[in-house]
Amino acid sequence: RYWLDSSTGLPLRREMFDEGGHLVNEGAFINLNLGTSAAGPAPSQSAQPWSADAASTSELPNLRREGWPVPSRLDRDMSLVGVSRNQAKAGVVVDASYSDGLSVVSVFMQRGRLAGALPGWRAADVRGLPVYSSEPDHRSLAWSAHGVVYTVISDAPPAAVDLIVAQLPHDHYEGL
Secondary structure: OEEEOOOOOOEEEEEEEOOOOOEEEEEEOOOOOOOOOOOOOOOOOOOOOOOOOHHHHOOHHHHHHOOOOOOOEEOOOEEEEEEEEEEEOOEEEEEEEEEOOOOEEEEEEEEOOOOOOOOOOEEEEEOOEEEEEOOOOOOEEEEEEOOEEEEEEEOOOHHHHHHHHHHOOOOOOOOO
16 A cells, blocks of 8 residues: 655555555655755656666676576566675675565575574574574575575565575575
8 A cells, every 4th residue: 555645646655465464564754855846757657667777687697607596586576676796704795686566575695604593583484494584574584505695685575575585595404
């Protein structure tokens, strides 16, 4: 459900519900000031949906050649809308962002393996797969598989996140 400003059409509030009609996410502007000059004309009625452009996914072929498992699509109609590589102290971190137009799923990948426990996270289970969760609603999850540590952070409904997490690689025989 969206609340739109009547004069500008700007979305001011959003509520997302799961298949059972339960509120799973909401967002709203608390304080918003609109200037007198607009950044440009509003999109026409024939505007196309937002999708990844070449600049936001140009790194994808190189990442795949280097063995990073970055899918172009995830379950629940999530399409890759951007991918980047950043250098951290512990090594390269790949950030792949997916969206269905309403929700965003960020999949962070880094070479390595998770330790036995993560401070502030608890052992959890997603569709029979062992993961760590930092939230009770399973929208911030981490695990390691095949020498890669995965961290998924999303504003999608928990059932959708569970389906997506199950689609990504897991070490079924090694657990966490």
